[in-house]
Amino acid sequence: MTEDGYPDALPRGYHLHWYLLERVLGQGGFGITYLARDTNLDQRVAIKEYLPIDVATRRNDATVRARTEAHDERYRWGLERFIREARTLARFDHPNVVRVLSVFEFNNTAYMVMRFEEGSNLATILEQRGTLPEGELLRILLPILDGLELVHNAGFIHRDIKPDNIHVRADGSPVLLDFGSARQPVGHSPSLTILVAPGYAPFEQYYSSGESQGPWSDIYGLGATCYRAICGTPPMDAIARSKGVLGSARDVLAPATAVGAGRYSPRLLKAIDHALEFTERDRPQSIAEWRRELLGEGQQAALAPAAPSAAAARSERPAPASGGGWPVFRTVLAAAVALVVVAVLLRFYPFSGGGKSGPPPETAPDPAAQLKERLAKVEQQLAEERQRQAEALAQQQAEERQRVEAERKRAFEAEAARKREAEQKKLAEERQRKLAQQAEAERKRQAEQKKHAEERQRKLAQQAEAERKRAEQQARQQAVQSAKPAAAPPSSAALLEKADRDYTAGNYAEALAALKPLAARGNANAQLRLGKSYAEGHGVAHDDARAAIWYRKAALQGNPEAQLQLGELYASGRGVPHSDFEAYVWLTAAVRGGNAAAKALQGRVAKLLQPVEAEQAGKLVTNLPLPDAAK
Amino acid sequence: MASAMPGSCVVYRCAQLCAMMLVALASGCVSEQQKISATRDVNAVFRTEYERVLAEDGTHIYHVPRDEAFQALRVALGGLGMRLAEQSPDLGYLSVYASAPDPLTRDEWLRAAQADLPKFRGILEQHLGLAAWFVSFEPQGLDVVINATTIQVRGGTAVSLTMRMREVAPPKSGYPRREYAPPTAVRMGLRKIWGALERELPAASGRRS
Helix, strand or coil: CCCCCCCCCCCCCCEECCEEEEEEEEECCCEEEEEEEECCCCEEEEEEEECCCCCEEECCCCCEEECCHHHHHHHHHHHHHHHHHHHHHHCCCCCCECCEEEEEEECCEEEEEEECCCCEEHHHHHHHHCCCCHHHHHHHHHHHHHHHHHHHHCCCECCCCCHHHEEECCCCCEEECCHHHCECCCCCCCCCCCCCCCCCCCHHHHCCCCCCCCHHHHHHHHHHHHHHHHHCCCCCCHHHHHHHHHCCCCCCCCCHHHHCECCECHHHHHHHHHHCCCCHHHCCCCHHHHHHHHHCCCCHHHHCCCCHHHHHHHHHCCCCCCHHHHHHHHHHHHHHHHHHHHHHHHHHCCCCCCCCCCCCCCCCCCHHHHHHHHHHHHHHHHHHHHHHHHHHHHHHHHHHHHHHHHHHHHHHHHHHHHHHHHHHHHHHHHHHHHHHHHHHHHHHHHHHHHHHHHHHHHHHHHHHHHHHHHHHHHHHHHHHHHHHHHHCCCCHHHHHHHHHHHHHCCCHHHHHHHHHHHHHCCCHHHHHHHHHHHHHCCCCCCCHHHHHHHHHHHHHCCCHHHHHHHHHHHHHCCCCCCCHHHHHHHHHHHHHCCCCHHHHHHHHHHCCCCHHHHHHHHHHHHCCCCCHHHC | CCCCCCCCCHHHHHHHHHHHHHHHHHHHCCCHHHHHHHHHHHHHHHHHHHHHHHHHHCEEEECCCHHHHHHHHHHHHHHCCCEEEEEECCCCEEEEEEECCCCCCHHHHHHHHHHHHHHHHHHHHHHHHHHHHHCCCCCCCEEEEEEEEEEEECCEEEEEEEEEEEECCCCCCCCCCCCCCCHHHHHHHHHHHHHHHHHHCCCCCEEEC
């Protein structure tokens, strides 16, 4: 529905009772498997939803329905099977078979809740490593055999054995997954969906009938998985093989004995080839049989770990001839046959004591006694032989157990050492990371402190500067205030007024004495009057150049009278170089400042300029300040 | 406006004397009023051209303070041979002058004259007839006066230039002086001044206004 790549899947975050769906793990012909969280127990689980895509489909309300009415019966039948099989599989509590925790109906379909196994998929491991060494392969294979045997004994076959369905946990133990395809092989509907994993499915699985399928079918899958693990590629597909086989041509599958020669033991390679026999009757018929081939008769009892529940499950069905006692069994059988033969002979032979024939000759030794004696000897020899073989077997088994135990111990220790080393490395890295983090934090803290210190310093400096300015201001104010009552100097206007009076009265020295300081301090009116003093030669020597200097100072402050006077000087060339342009500038400024007397002269000078020069001069005037009155 | 072609060879001198004689003859047939009218028309045409050139290229704006532009302008004009007549840094005004053809070289002046002479003579011909063909541009007795202003504007300084011809000696031709320089000479002169200024302001990017 919303999951990318799985249009039929339920969306992420969907609630199935107390299971919260997290993502899709995969989809097959029979349904979709999700990774979910059991919110009650707060643990991850895998949930398989029954959704046979060839007969059913998902509706918008998340329910699953048969595609058509014609499909409904088949869908219902499959649903019932799914639930029943889930319940059956839930009975298996084997460390190497995925644990079914629950099954329930919802959304018009059913859901099988399984334990979620962390670790790596065997297919992924093989993809990464290409092949596996014999020891490692057997460490994965043998526990799987044990789990699968439990399933077979319960009357099920997996039907989809392949590397993708074998999971290897972090501790190296394998677990068989995905029993979604598991079926009871005998006596059920012929409408089973054909399940084939090319290369891993035997030829009989290409038939729709399940009658010819059995443990040998799973053994083919296991053999193919082993074949993939020793030569790097799966065996060719059974259909392709059938062309060679049915055409009376040579089977084109390269045998494991050829592919793995020199790298794997002949026993293992032969067992793989046997499992991969094209015709089902030519293969091992049970897991036990194949295990014996894999391990040799003496080893399998020691190597195959017997899980209690598996043994219990096996006990529900008659167990196949089990393992390592085959030579003893044969010996005992031979002895029993011999005894029967002897008994028959005793029963029917004339020398039998119970016979109908005449009495034996008196001088002849008693044949019955001789026979009994021989029989006793035979029995004794047989007993001795049995004892010897049992002892040898026990010793062999003990040695094998020790070897396996030692090997397991070594592997365990190596694994523990590896884990310890990894843990130490991780701890060291963690320590290093923490140190780096601490160093970084310290660096940041120091930088922050430095920044704060600088900020503080800056603020202090600002405060000090503000304080200094305030103090200066206060000092100035105090100075002004303290000076005021003492000196109480007349204002500039008053001084100017007095200077004007003195000037008019011809008291030029006093007038200039008042004007000069005022002009020097930038008083435009005082500058104008001082300029006039120089221009008119009153109180000072006539000096147009000096007059122009004071006029310019006042004119630049926007004094229109000074601007007019300066303009006249430029127009006439007195005290300054003759410049109609600059004359026009000052006269225009004077006119702009409201000096009407400047107007006539400005007009005359304008005629001497180019229009563009007048325009250029006008722009200069706009940059001059306006007189206070004109503002 | 007498012809004043430079040359040192005898043939050239002879030709020049002949031309002067022809001009004198032609001038003798032209009234003073005709000369004034001709000059006024030429001035009017040249003034229009001059104002158009100034509108196009008479003002540049530089992203520098006014003082910096003023100093650079003074240096640039000085480098082109112009002498300072008046300066007012507080006002932003600068006036320079030099004997024509400065700030153009003689070759540049000749090129400018050749470009504008046909139009010049065409105008004169309406008033002077054939005598117009003996009139030429002459730089002698003339100053080139340049007024430059620097005004603070938003984002920089606007530098404006104007240019005029100022008579410092009477012309040999006896014709009234023109105030406006030939338009091509104005255009070339402005280009030289802006180039020199921008070399003095390497960091400032200029644009026309």
